[in-house]
Amino acid sequence: xxxxxxxxxxxxxxxxxxxxxxxxxxxxxxxxxxxxxxxxxxxxxxxxxxxxxxxxxxxxxxxxxxxxxxxxxxxxxxxxxxxxxxxxxxxxxxxxxxxxxxxxxxxxxxxxxxxxxxxxxxxxxxxxxxxxxxxxxxxxxxxxxxxxxxxxxxxxxxxxxxxxxxxxxxxxxxxxxxxxxxxxxxxxxxxxxxxxxxxxxxxxxxxxxxxxxxxxxxxxxxxxxxxxxxxxxxxxxxxxxxxxxxxxxxxxxxxxxxxxxxxxxxxxxxxxxxxxxxxxxxxxxxxxxxxxxxxxxxxxxxxxxxxxxxxxxxx
Numbered sequence: 001x002x003x004x005x006x007x008x009x010x011x012x013x014x015x016x017x018x019x020x021x022x023x024x025x026x027x028x029x030x031x032x033x034x035x036x037x038x039x040x041x042x043x044x045x046x047x048x049x050x051x052x053x054x055x056x057x058x059x060x061x062x063x064x065x066x067x068x069x070x071x072x073x074x075x076x077x078x079x080x081x082x083x084x085x086x087x088x089x090x091x092x093x094x095x096x097x098x099x100x101x102x103x104x105x106x107x108x109x110x111x112x113x114x115x116x117x118x119x120x121x122x123x124x125x126x127x128x129x130x131x132x133x134x135x136x137x138x139x140x141x142x143x144x145x146x147x148x149x150x151x152x153x154x155x156x157x158x159x160x161x162x163x164x165x166x167x168x169x170x171x172x173x174x175x176x177x178x179x180x181x182x183x184x185x186x187x188x189x190x191x192x193x194x195x196x197x198x199x200x201x202x203x204x205x206x207x208x209x210x211x212x213x214x215x216x217x218x219x220x221x222x223x224x225x226x227x228x229x230x231x232x233x234x235x236x237x238x239x240x241x242x243x244x245x246x247x248x249x250x251x252x253x254x255x256x257x258x259x260x261x262x263x264x265x266x267x268x269x270x271x272x273x274x275x276x277x278x279x280x281x282x283x284x285x286x287x288x289x290x291x292x293x294x295x296x297x298x299x300x301x302x303x304x305x306x307x308x309x310x311x312x313x314x315x
Contacts, residue, residue: 100205103124164309
């Protein structure tokens with residue numbers, strides 16, 4: 001039995017909570033995964049997986065095997081990265097995630113990281129804040145960009161990156177609609193923004209909860225005209241001209257050169273949320289994490305944070 005492979009299958013089952021999806025993630029058939037897990041149980045002489053018609057979790061013994069397996073896989077990845085770095089080029093996968101509204105910044109960061117370390121292969125995922133927390137804890141994620149106020153575990157390290165600002169985004173009326181790029185308007189109170197037909201992210205998303213708290217603070221309850229968990233769909237709804245939306249600066253920057261749009265910085269109150277890179281303390285010695293931390297400290301990346309995630313200036 002290939003112990004590392006079996007541990008990798010076990011980790012995939014933990015991450016996906018589903019036999020078929022875990023097998024698909026490992027590029028094997030479901031029977032192959034099931035046989036490997038049964039062989040693992042035979043090797044240690046204990047039941048590891050609670051089985052029913054569907055995956056029902058791990059036994060207490062299985063939780064111990066899983067934790068050891070995650071540590072083994074982490075040690076293997078760290079060794080491979082160190083050996084590749086010693087050979088002259090840091091190589092290997094880097095599993096990254098971001099809350100959907102921070103994904104544009106994660107993409108910019110990953111591109112900058114790859115410029116300096118072309119042997120790294122970032123895998124980027126848009127995930128909810130709870131899924132990011134679970135992924136970091138389960139060591140199925142190496143690095144994430146999310147809201148630092150969501151993190152309550154001492155094992156998770158936060159590296160602050162920027163403050164998220166919020167804007168009302170809407171198709172611009174004539175004559176501004178003929179402009180060749182996004183137009184920045186004067187600040188608008190949240191209470192006034194509530195009067196627009198709004199397309200907002202779904203209530204389960206942390207960004208939507210921030211928006212709702214801002215409206216609550218001025219005594220306004222908003223009934224959205226449309227809800228979506230897709231940032232792309234949200235921007236499309238605005239582009240069609242029938243609705244407005246509330247977006248953070250990182251999303252606004254992606255349509256900066258889109259004609260026919262206008263953005264109002266939202267005030268009264270001025271809402272800001274801290275966005276940070278997150279990773280497990282146990283992973284800070286990983287060469288890929290060390291490389292990522294070095295990029296975070298560079299002036300080039302910090303300038304990108306100011307340019308693409310900072311406050312939009314009226315023009």
